Amino acid sequence: MLIRRRVEIIRQLVSELGLTLSVRLVQSTENHADVLTRVPDEWVRNDRLVEGAAAMDKQDTAEPRIADVHVRAGHPVIRCTLFFARREISRLVTRAEVHEVVKWCDVCRAIDPAPVKWQHGSLGVTGTWRRLAIDITHHSGHAYLTIVDCGPSRFCLWRQLRHPDGDTIIRQLKHVFYERGAPVELLCDNDTIFHGRQFAAFITRWGVLLHFRAAYAPRGNGIVERNHRTVKVIAARKQCSIAEAVRLYNITP
Structure with missing residues (x-):
């Protein structure tokens, strides 16, 4: 649907402005955008992920590094900590590891010490200072x-x-x-x-x-x-x- 919509926009411009267009297939080798975004194959090979996993296994656990990222980021929630940890440490960092770090963080527990689910309700009123x-x-x-x-x-x-x-x-x-x-x-x-x-x-x-x-x-x-x-x-x-x-x-x- 997105492609059809864009093609229809081009057709409307051609009919309204009287344009003359020529369509030509551009190969990937001639596309400057592909050349600029192309990276070497060894950068994205799976063996690099395996090496990263082996490096993390040698460290026994990534929780100290995740905790350091969590503190430097300002004690954000699990989702934000996971994003920063995967960006700075490794893409192999799991949500469970980040959850354990945030769960036992003293600062986060002091700010939000009761991670329980409350029943839905409303204490708000329409009047101010009522x-x-x-x-x-x-x-x-x-x-x-x-x-x-x-x-x-x-x-x-x-x-x-x-x-x-x-x-x-x-x-x-x-x-x-x-x-x-x-x-x-x-x-x-x-x-x-x-x-x-x-x-x-x-x-x-x-x-x-x-x-x-x-x-x-x-x-x-x-x-x-x-x-x-x-x-x-x-x-x-x-x-x-x-x-x-x-x-x-x-x-x-």
């Missing part, structure tokens, strides 16, 4: 209170906590509520801080509905967990602070 998802996460030895808007903006706030206790969290939430207003609903996990009487009294005082997440369920807190992963990936790849990573996250469409 439902907020909050959680406590850790990065580089520091604790952060994360607040993510479940509305279309997906705006996030990260506040560093000197002490991840109830008083500090309530103080940070109070500053956010005074600045941006209180939401209608608040999603959080089953941390003991969020189940405390002091936190419950604070939520009741502001008239906010509190929902606790259930693991592996659509009504979980997947929005804030995905935000943790994205911000940490930005900080790792850009080698910047959490504040700069949050700013880049908020300005990215």
Whole structure:
């Protein structure tokens, strides 16, 4: 179909512009494009692949070299790591070898430590700042209170906590509520801080509905967990602070 379409385009140009064309078969030996792209036979012989396989067998395993490629590439996913490994090491690198390297990478496990399949569901709402998802996460030895808007903006706030206790969290939430207003609903996990009487009294005082997440369920807190992963990936790849990573996250469409 592609050839027919191109031939039909040439026919239309001939009929519309009144062109006179002559068709001649060009042999491969006379085709300059074939000459420029032709390579010696020994470059593509199978015995070179066999030699490459033997070289990899002598090294017992290619995982250290794959790990080095994975680190230098910025800890990408399996598909990208496989591409770089086959380009820099050998075309014989398998996906299973790359999967083992990425699976046991400490940096990747810190960014995305839960490679499990979640049930499909939606936590998003149509209104902005109507439902907020909050959680406590850790990065580089520091604790952060994360607040993510479940509305279309997906705006996030990260506040560093000197002490991840109830008083500090309530103080940070109070500053956010005074600045941006209180939401209608608040999603959080089953941390003991969020189940405390002091936190419950604070939520009741502001008239906010509190929902606790259930693991592996659509009504979980997947929005804030995905935000943790994205911000940490930005900080790792850009080698910047959490504040700069949050700013880049908020300005990215």
